[in-house]
Amino acid sequence: MAEKHSRFVVIGLGRFGSALARRLASNGHRVTGVDVDEEAVQAIEDCLADALVADGADEEVLKALDLPNADAVFISLGDHANRSIVATMFVLELGAKRVLVKGIDALHAKILRKLGKVEVLFAEEAMARYVADHLV
Numbered sequence: 001m002a003e004k005h006s007r008f009v010v011i012g013l014g015r016f017g018s019a020l021a022r023r024l025a026s027n028g029h030r031v032t033g034v035d036v037d038e039e040a041v042q043a044i045e046d047c048l049a050d051a052l053v054a055d056g057a058d059e060e061v062l063k064a065l066d067l068p069n070a071d072a073v074f075i076s077l078g079d080h081a082n083r084s085i086v087a088t089m090f091v092l093e094l095g096a097k098r099v100l101v102k103g104i105d106a107l108h109a110k111i112l113r114k115l116g117k118v119e120v121l122f123a124e125e126a127m128a129r130y131v132a133d134h135l136v
Contacts (some may be wrong), residue, residue, distance in 0.1 A: 005029045006071035007049075009096075011056035011087055013040040016102055016123050019077035022047055032065060043064045057087040059094075068095035076102040085111055 006029045008116040012020040013035035025031045025047040032050040035041050045051035054061040056077065067073055073096040077084040081104050091099050092115055103109040112118045 007069065008032070009065055009067065009070045009073045010076065011035075011074065011091075012076035012077070012078065012102075013037070013044060014076060014078050017074065018044050020074055020076070025049075032070075034061065034065070035037055057083040057090070059090045062087070062090045062094055066099065067091060070121055072095060072096075072098040072100060074100050074102075081108045081111075084108065085115070088118060089115055092118070 008029055009032045010017050010022050010024070011034045013021060013033050017033070018034070018040065021031050021044055024096060030049040031047070032052070033044060033048045034052045034054055034056045036053070036055050038053045041051045041053045052061070055061070056075070073091050075084055075087050075091065075095045077087060084101060084104070085108070088099060088101055098119070099117070100119045100121055101112050103112070103122045109120040112120055
């Protein structure tokens with residue numbers, strides 16, 4: 001029997017989002033990537049199951065992504081707190097099962113958590129802990 005691979009949506013294909021999307025895809029998962037920047041999408045579209053040049057904070061765009069059938073939705077919109085919050089609100093309203101958002105700062109994280117069940121990731125802090133814990 002074939003192994004079931006997960007389906008993920010990555011909104012925002014900057015440094016973090018594109019690295020995440022590439023790694024998920026290389027692990028055999030089906031990844032949909034969304035970014036308003038055409039060059040960002042083109043840079044990794046070869047490894048994506050679906051690539052969309054669109055505003056990931058636009059409700060109509062998000063409706064088209066079939067979010068309830070994704071295993072997780074990752075939102076990584078850089079330093080654009082307002083767009084990140086709006087995207088998170090819509091993703092939750094549209095029925096995503098699991099929502100992970102790249103946090104900008106403590107206030108951003110607090111607002112995101114008030115929206116509902118959201119996991120906030122601080123990539124730089126997580127990597128610093130990983131490196132410190134794994135040094136020999």
